[in-house]
Amino acid sequence: MIKMIFKQLWNQRRQNGWILLELIVIAFFLFTTSAEVVRATANYVLPDGYEKEKSYFIELKEGSKFRYARREREIRDSIFQSHFRQLLLTIKQSPEVEAVAIVRGDSYPGALSSNGNGFVSDDTACVRIKCPWYQTFVIDGTTDFLKVYGLKDARTGEPLQLAKAKLACPQGIVSVAFARQLFGRTDVTGEKVHFGKKLPEGSDANNYFEIVGVYEGYKRSNFHVPGNNLFVLTSTIRGRNEFNHVIAYRLKEGVDGNAFRERIMSEIAPHYETTPTAIKDIKSFGESLKRFNDLAGAYSRYRYTAVMAFFVLLCVFLGMTGTFWVRCRARRQEIGLMRSIGASQATITRQFMTEAWMLVTIGVLIAQPLIIHYIHELEWDITDPTAHYWQDSKTWITLATDGLIYILMVLIALLGTWLPVKQAAKDLPAEALRDE
């Protein structure tokens, strides 16, 4: 039967040529719009690496009537810090709150800041790597950032515990991707990491930190794989800068986040209106991520792909319906003959649908050289080359996207063919042969 259908297709090559050309163009176009989204979706389903449910952060601003006037810098710092501590304690002592953390202004999920500087290890033979996102937490007796963020230990998968409790020297925790890229291994607790370059001993105490923990991958946005990022731990709030620090908190199970947010804004915020730590806004980690994704255009890309896929698949549907409708009319005699020698409606429908399936298959196969050329030329950012995620492989993305567009095109083409063929196959043989 396949051989016969091939012959049919070949005999009507001029009429089939148009629809085949359209299928080739659509296969290529669908691929170019979908490959990126297939990759982003594969990234999206990876675990976040931290707990975003129930975690919020409070953005601060300088109060409307508060003025530092001409006070000295040290005095300004101390005014800011005393108000900051007071607000922190107020939040921490709320019965709804499980834990609080002091976080630098760019150290929450979805923060817009990025870092272009490099990091090196103690071993100068090691490569210098870039870490696009490094974050700072202030740790002291009041705060528990590990609980607020819910980071997990890379070795055990359990909640991360710090190797050392005291801060004798600058300390930090790094993601498993960071450890692998800089050291080539993950058991790096106790190793030193230098900012930019290794300075001579004793020249700058803040130019390095010691690793006190390695956590599982931590996704900066929903649509990227967990990359190389790190947290530097410090015991002090530096300077007076309401933009540079936020208060993060995690709510207890069963607490309504929105209700608590409203309570803060109505009961706590007014007390700080005229202080250097007036409350500007409260966002959940989820809302912050959404804003990041909006700005990065992640959702726009999905919409674009969905709209374009809908458009071209509708074109396939209309093309198949139109072409097969015209062809069924032209082949009424053939259909009549087939019916008169005993072919059932189902047999005729199956034959035409097999033709449509073969056209789509041939179209997608012919588009492959174009697709391979496109994917070969595509710039491909790999967040973590040491992790070997399947979605970072061009081959796997090509196969996955090809499979997806092939299934979509076959389904739409079969539907577009079935409608006119079903109609034509209903004709009685005598009626169909009358034209002969």
Added chain:
Amino acid sequence: MFKIYLRQAWNLVKQNKLFTSIYVIGTGLAIALTMILFIVHYIKFAPVYPEENRGETLVIRRLTLRYNDDQGMYQSNCCSPYLGKYLKEQTRAEAVAVFSPNTGKSPVGIGKPGEANQLRGIVKLVNADFWKLFTFQFINGKPFTEVDVDSKQQVAVIQEEIALQLFGRTDVTGERIQAEGQDVKIVGVVKNSSVATPDSYAAVWIPISLDNKYSTEMKRAELLGRYQVYLKATSGSEKEILKQEVIEAFRKYDADHPDGIHELKGQPVEDWLSYYQHDKEVSVKEVVLELLYLLLALLFIPALNLSGMISSRMDQRQVEIGVRKAYGASNWSILRQVLGENLALTVAGGIVGLLIAYLIIATCSQWILSLFDNRDLYSFAEISPRITPEMLFSPWIIGCAFGACLLLNIISALIPTVWALRHSIIESLHSKL
């Protein structure tokens, strides 16, 4: 003759209802998406209120300062107010507007004194030249001046809708409001603008000098900061001269401050090109090729579809063509007839498509403007962009719709018809379907 073509086209429509329906839907779909592409880009790049000077505008969005001797670098999304003043001195720009960007901004509380959170809206910090670059229509009062900015006057210009929501009237000059923690006096009310013009949009505009950090930008990198700098050339043709003056101004600054070099990365760029320039330099060629690829896909795929159907129909009409040729009709007159018939259908589809495009833009304004972008510039205000009739019913848009119809008609009908006309009269008369 044209009447005969139309009558024949109408008869064909009546005879082949399914063909006509598929043709009109296919054309409408292609035209709808093509028009959405046109309208979205028209709103972004054409001179629309209050960004009517887009054709004369050059933009600096981000700066990098690379220190000598491997001392690292500063990269900033924007520039400092000082850069605005410096460029005003060093160039012949008609206006150098410095203002806070909306990227990453969230609406803040706005209200009468003591009722700070009556409304939520975007508050923008701007200098006096902002009002020269953007052509806001003042329905009450006037813009604040350079003197107001320099003397840190607590003044504001507000949108008409904010005035109406807060006071129930628009003649509110002299009234006081609170915006982003500032107690300010209203000096002007402007006709509403839309989030669809995100560079200029705000609910309230206050002097840039009211920013707490106005005079405390980084000492080592005084040209870097948190603002955008837009320059207005005296005319479109003067832009290239102005661009060279800006580059020269930076070169001069770097020569006077030898500890580092500013990287402009192709800036200042034309207003429309700045939409595409995020992290790296983008060339005009790259942008145009991308748009052409999209346009080609939007018109070429349906054209192939229609060509396939027209080709099949031309096979059915071979006998008719043979008879007409036998009675002396030239290939050109038959070609004209077929193109005319199809143009009638294409225009019908085009009108349907244009209406669909308007409907989609009106109902999906929340996300439609960022459909073709790699980032969303319109979600910051948390309200849907208002699409005005000026943006939708421009002669350019109607002209583009007709042009797209014509192009689609020619691409889809020409080749099948020419192929059908290649048969001899005998072959045509013998053909039977």
